[in-house]
Amino acid sequence: MIAINNLTFEIGARALYDEANWHIKPGDKTGLIGANGTGKTTLLKLIVGDYAPTSGTISMAKDIKIGYLNQDLLSYESNKSILHVAMEAFERQNQLHTEIERLLKKLETDYSDDIIQKLSDKQSEFEALDGYNIEYRAHEILAGLGFSDEDQQRQLSEFSGGWRMRVMLARILLQAPDILLLDEPTNHLDLPSIKWLEGYLQAFDGAIVIVSHDRYFLDRVVNTIVESKRGKLIQYAGNYSFYLEEKALREEIQSNQYKNQQAKIKQEERLIERFRAKASKAKMVQSRIKALERMERVEDVDDYNPTVNFRFKFSKQSGRHVVRLENISKSYPGIPILEHTDAIIEKGDKIALIGANGKGKSTLLRIVANADKEFTGKSETGHNVTQTFFAQHQLEALHLDHEILQELQAFAPKHTETELRSILGCFLFTGDDAFKKIRVLSGGEKSRVALAKALTADANFLVLDEPTNHLDIQSVNILIQALRQFEGTFIVVSHDRYLLDNVANKIWYIEDRKIKEYPGTYQEFEEWQSKRMPNTTPEKADAKPVKTLPKKIESPKDEDRDRQSRKLNKELESVEQRIADIERTIKETEALMAEEATYADPKKLTEVSQRYEDLKSELQELQQRWEKLAEEIIVNG
Structure with a gap:
């Protein structure tokens, strides 16, 4: 389908790819992974022709249809309805529809055989292209991605960037391409939409290449992993979990080969050094030196799994009740969000706040963080509670002219430079990286800096809104380690199920404008929901309000x-x-x-x-x- 042969792509003096090879076959569902900066997005742009290789070839069939979702699509503007924008995918059907309408109009005054024949031909082609169902198909996919019937009639320009990206995804899916190239498709989706997309891609007949940091998503969708590393493309025949196991085995073999080779090299070097000065052994010494020079060296295994070994501390412990919400009501014009609801966050709670977009997760988070005062009811912060609030807009609050270390020093002056550099090391800023200016950092690097700031704050209560946006898998793992070591209390909104499954001990969600709680992990919550409400999503399930969750659900006898x-x-x-x-x-x-x-x-x-x-x-x-x-x-x- 697509053959990448000896691909080299250079940016300045740096070779992002160096004679890399990869063949994408029909039906392949591939997860393209690698640390930030290894060229994953660049590779997709090379495939679609946005960039030209320095050398090597990318060949494909002439008639292949590629659907490419990338972050550049956020710049697309339109005052038409999102249903209309999605239906732009049906280019030929739309053209035929216009021509049929024109011919029907003409037929009112012209009954010639020529007009009738043209109309017949156009209608036959329109029917063959399933033209009568295109609106239904567009409606179905938009609904799966979280758009209500009313939303679908609204103009694209009325929606935020994340929702516009969903429309672009819908349009690409409707094109039914031979291969889908998806760059971080789950970045702007909530959990119900991610699950819907998983099902859609599992049933998709064509090939798929996905760049994603969502390991659960990759496990459920892909059957091949390709890792971009050191300018090469390394293939693993399985999903992400298989990749982890297989990579560990390969690295163990490589590590043993490296150690054995190093021992052999040292032995040869000692032998050469011992007999170098002896004329009678000169021929043997030269032979050994040449053999060493010809030896194909085995590289040592890179440690791409740093651990967080810094103890995140705060100067005072909070009281038992961290936040108490009583009779909270919140609405926007014509849109009720919360109505007379109560909740308590207690010391040591690790809460995951989940649900579909539009249910009020971010609104509730701002109320908890005292960032929103426009509500009725009472929000009370407990004794000795000190909080820090992380949200994506805080990336804009970073001082662009500061160096990374300087940014942390200004925020957390009580920490020593050694402590701060240790924290930065945990977040993948090692050595001279600490002296990089904030302005030159990528979105993912800025997120890591902002998260490091949040975790160095003298706070015993963390409020985190989508902390995994822009983070690669390695950075998500670091955040998980940090949150598991954090001894205070936190509430987090995230669509990364792997993170939620590894850090949360309580689940909150909003239903019927009430805050509801499940006292367990995310996986336990999912299992509970699937048994209790088969074939429904958590948003459709009926649970009791906070603190009154029944242990056993029984059918009513009334x-x-x-x-x-x-x-x-x-x-x-x-x-x-x-x-x-x-x-x-x-x-x-x-x-x-x-x-x-x-x-x-x-x-x-x-x-x-x-x-x-x-x-x-x-x-x-x-x-x-x-x-x-x-x-x-x-x-x-």
């Missing part, structure tokens, strides 16, 4: 509820039957629209087209009714 449940199930069956009938009628109507007798009669064609649109509208309403009934049945047990 007779009124049983009657209501039977009534709902009966209505659901009726709606299902009606949906099936309408879907069958829609197919029959589509066939009727393609018949010559229909499009030859303008009046009949108008009537059939109107009926077709009415059927689609009714189908959409019935599908929405079915979803509401299903939710009510689940809630009623």
Whole structure:
């Protein structure tokens, strides 16, 4: 499908790739990984032709269709609805639709065979390209990525960068390319949307190359890992977990080979040194020297897994209650977020706040951090609580003219330079890296600096909003180690399930505008939800408010509820039957629209087209009714 042969790409005097090779075959689902700065995004740009190789070749079939999601798409602007923008993926279908509309208009006054034949040809091609279903397909994918029916009619320009990136992803998926190149596709997705995308990509027939720091996402989607390292592309036949195991085995073998070779080299060098001065051994010495020079050296294994060995300390312990929320209500114009809800954060809590975007996670986090005062109710901070709040906008608060070490010294003057450099070492800033100016750092490096600042604060309570954005897998592992060593209290919003699974001992989520709690790890929460609410996401599940979570869920015995449940199930069956009938009628109507007798009669064609649109509208309403009934049945047990 795509063959990369002896690829070399140089930036200045640095070779980002040096005679690298990789063949992407049909059906490959590949995770492209590597530390920040190893050229993953650059490689994708080389494949699509944005950059030209210094030497080597990238060859592919002429008719191959590539779908490329990259962060540059954030600059795309449009005042059209996001449904319209997504449907721009159907370039030929849209063109045919316009031509069919023009021919139908012309047919009102011109009944010539030529016009009728052209219309027939266009409609046949439109039908062959599944043109009558493109709006439904666009709606389906946008819904999977978190857009409501109302959202889909709003202009793209009304949405933030993260939501616009979702629209771009939808448009690329709708193009049905032969190969998808996805650069950090989960960066702007919430957990429900990530899970939806996992299912979509698992079923995708083409090849996929994904650059991602979400190891759970990679485990569920890819069957091959390619690591970009030291200018080469190293392939592993399995998902990310397999890669870790296989890499450990390879490195163990390499380490043993290196040690054995080093021992042999030292032995040879001692022998050479011993007999160098003896004329009778000169020939033997020269032979040994040449043999050493010809020896293909085994490289030592790099330690790409630094450990956090710094003790994050604070000067005073907090009281038992860190934050108490009482009767909290919060809304934006026309949008209620929280209504009369209570919650308590206690000393030692490690809370993961999860859920779909738009549920109010960031709003709740700001209330907890005292960064939002526009609410009703009471938010009370406990005795001796000192907090620090990390959010992505704080990257902008870094002093661009400061060196990294200088930035930390200004923020945490009580720490010695040795302590601060130790912390920076944990966050991958070693040696002279500490003296780099903030302005020259990448987004991921700035995130690491901001996180190092947050963890050096004299704070016993951390509030972290999406701390893994821009971090590679190695940096996420460092953050996990730091949070596990942190002896205070924290609450974190993140879509990185590996991080949540490794640091949280409580799960918070917002449902029915109430804060609800699960007292366990993220994995336990997922298992609990799947058993309790099969085929639903956490956002649809019905749990009790904070501190009243039942240990055992039992079906209610109430007779009124049983009657209501039977009534709902009966209505659901009726709606299902009606949906099936309408879907069958829609197919029959589509066939009727393609018949010559229909499009030859303008009046009949108008009537059939109107009926077709009415059927689609009714189908959409019935599908929405079915979803509401299903939710009510689940809630009623």
